[in-house]
Amino acid sequence: MVDTIRNVLIPVENGYDTVDVQVVDNAIAAISPGCDATNSAIDGKNKLLLPGFVNAHTHSSEMWQRGIMSVFPLELWLAELYDFAPLDIEKVYLSALGTAVETLLSGGTTVVDHLVLIPGKELETIASAVRAYKEVGIRAFVAPLIQDESLSAGIPSGESEQIHEPYFRSTQATLEIISEAVKQFHRPDEGMYIATAPTGIQLCSDALFTGCIELSEKYDLCRHSHLLETKAQEKLAQEKYGCSAVEHLKRIGYLSDRTSLAHCVHLTEADITILAETKSTVVHNPLSNLRLGSGIAPILKYRQAGINVTFGCDGASSNDSQDLLEAIKIGSILHNVTDSDYQHWITPRQAVEMASLGGAKALNMTSELGSLSVGKKADLVMYDLTSLSLLPRTDPIGLLVLGRPTNVVNSVWVNGKQIVADGKVKTIDVDNLRQELFNHSQWQTTRKSQTVAQIEAHYRTVMNLS
Amino acid sequence: MVDTIRNVLIPVENGYDTVDVQVVDNAIAAISPGCDATNSAIDGKNKLLLPGFVNAHTHSSEMWQRGIMSVFPLELWLAELYDFAPLDIEKVYLSALGTAVETLLSGGTTVVDHLVLIPGKELETIASAVRAYKEVGIRAFVAPLIQDESLSAGIPSGESEQIHEPYFRSTQATLEIISEAVKQFHRPDEGMYIATAPTGIQLCSDALFTGCIELSEKYDLCRHSHLLETKAQEKLAQEKYGCSAVEHLKRIGYLSDRTSLAHCVHLTEADITILAETKSTVVHNPLSNLRLGSGIAPILKYRQAGINVTFGCDGASSNDSQDLLEAIKIGSILHNVTDSDYQHWITPRQAVEMASLGGAKALNMTSELGSLSVGKKADLVMYDLTSLSLLPRTDPIGLLVLGRPTNVVNSVWVNGKQIVADGKVKTIDVDNLRQELFNHSQWQTTRKSQTVAQIEAHYRTVMNLS
Known part of the structure; x- marks a missing residue:
């Protein structure tokens, strides 16, 4: 299979070049001012080609509760979430399709799905998400969310x-x-991966972490967890371990260059040093950190310490979208209020690199993904620069990152296969998906969570809320 | 002229009702479970009707520089902006069209354009923007940006x-x-208004403010200014007046119930009391405040003090979009990190009220705009709830405010006239606009601002940046 993209803009050190890009089988075969295109040629004129981004942290089935969750901090929000979580394999399938489509249409070619499992139907839940991602054709890390302690x-x-x-x-x-x-289900050659994903120190025993480390080493799996999303978790770690959560995770050997950690809002200077030394990745989820009031993760400090940082949308009921470009924009500009020296601020080009190469690093795949390089896998996104939202013409990457791009993804390739063309997903019927999501839901207003009613008073006391 | 919207969802106290809404001439004539529709009927099934929002602060001609401005704080950013500002009446017209279209397609029916004037062509600049807004049919407050001190x-x-x-x-x-x-140009009956708009204390003398107050009283005009956007302006006010900018503006009589103040990031408790007492409006521009590193405006405090707060996109080179729904989302959730008590957080319904009724208050028009009420002017937006970005079905307003709505505006009425139908602007040719924006621009990478080169060292010194 050969695709040639002709006359497309790509970023180079001092600007942009217009090139032809040839995709052969699953890889980038050539990038040149004009390669020999005897096969189907795709018009790249007035378009920008970038490596695909990684939606490095989400929970696909949360899509069923987007827009409806109360304005609560994480701990109460989780209680409400679990009271109404879908317990239906078909819904898991549909929300994985939805997550894949929204990720693709906002520049993502890989999704890390920290997948909530239906009790008693764990393998069926995983199978359902795997089926959805295979059908869409997105590269997927299915990271079954596990714990061994109860919510309270x-x-x-x-x-x-x-x-x-x-x-x-x-x-x-x-x-x-x-x-x-x-x-x-773990089939790296087919773009389908299982990751070990203990939810975090707040609900996991050391035995669970250790078991995950063993599985990770035995099968060469990525490790993925939440880390210090809230002040409550910071307190909890001290109660549980007598030290910070990061120090404890280091001690038990969980941190590594294939460990990615979602949120990382409440870390100490010593914690930052440990993440840098262990080459762990921080997955920044700016929108859910705001929505849940978790705080502003000190991303500029992480970058200065040499920690790899990439972006996630987080689940669609704490965001409440799966738009990766939104996460990249807010995850970049948010930090300008944390450091008065603008020379430390994240530039649009840096943001693109964090979302692509940073995502590849999080998954320990930099030799295969994350940049426009001959020989790397062809996970590519081509943006239409004639969308109203990207006009007038100025700096394409500046417009993409700092603007509010709408209907801009023209084409997507994953593992060399074109799965979006002319702005439409080719592999599944999106109108049918919309109809199914519509049919399986109904408009609602307020709901009352029984669990929140039980735990709210204790939460307010322990968090010193009057 | 009569339009009847049938079977549309509207928010009511405890949820949503399905109603018919009748628009006669320029006003809402009836809201009922089924009114007599002998005239053209518009299908509102699976759609949500809300009062139009106000894009309460923008600078339309900045659209020519979106995506390209350096990551700078306001003072350096302004220097760069002015070095490359368009000096061409045709460009002013095109960017006003673009601003109007993006505002309409993100729920806005009114725009407040703090319009940068081309030196020596001031009235032509104003005429050009007025022409654009009239052609699109959006309600527009053209607020010519004036100053009488030089940038430094x-x-x-x-x-x-x-x-x-x-x-x-x-x-x-x-x-x-x-x-x-x-x-x-000031023709309130036609939905076209001139506002007095001294840019702010940083570049205006008391004589200019006083002159604006006189014009405002003589012609019944709104007053619109920037206020304390940056720490530098806070310092400057102390140097200039020996008191805070708010105290000074109160003393000279500028603050009133028709005064709207963009940004308000750096206010004291005493300043907050003054804004509440004078019934001034704060226009919250969360995205530019992040992009320029200005800070997080203490919006929850303002609301607790009883100050009216509404939203603006700000100019498209400090945001860099004109998407009002984005400003409403970020302007709501951003503040959850500033107050650990979630009972103070802005709910989606409150955000909608801030954007609609709050906008009407800013313009001293609550008797005519800002809510779905019989007798008020028909400035209405109807959202398509079957867009993928608003599915699965949950709480429509929750999805609209907390999600990332894309292609959701189905219809817009301004002053009773339908100017968007089936997601398309009816009054102008948007494809032609895109072509014009394309033709009048070119892709660029970095530029160097001469003025920044002159003032950067002084800025870094006075702001204590090493």
């Missing part, structure tokens, strides 16, 4: 004595599910 | 002795331009 254990106890119910499934049974998922 | 006077002098060139035009000549603009 995630809130610091403070001065009070708290007793938590044991989690419904044993640590060993949970690890066996992941092991089985690897055997059934 | 806007930077605090600190310890140093600074000498500034006099401004090229006298205060009196400037006021005469505004007076003439009122006579030529």
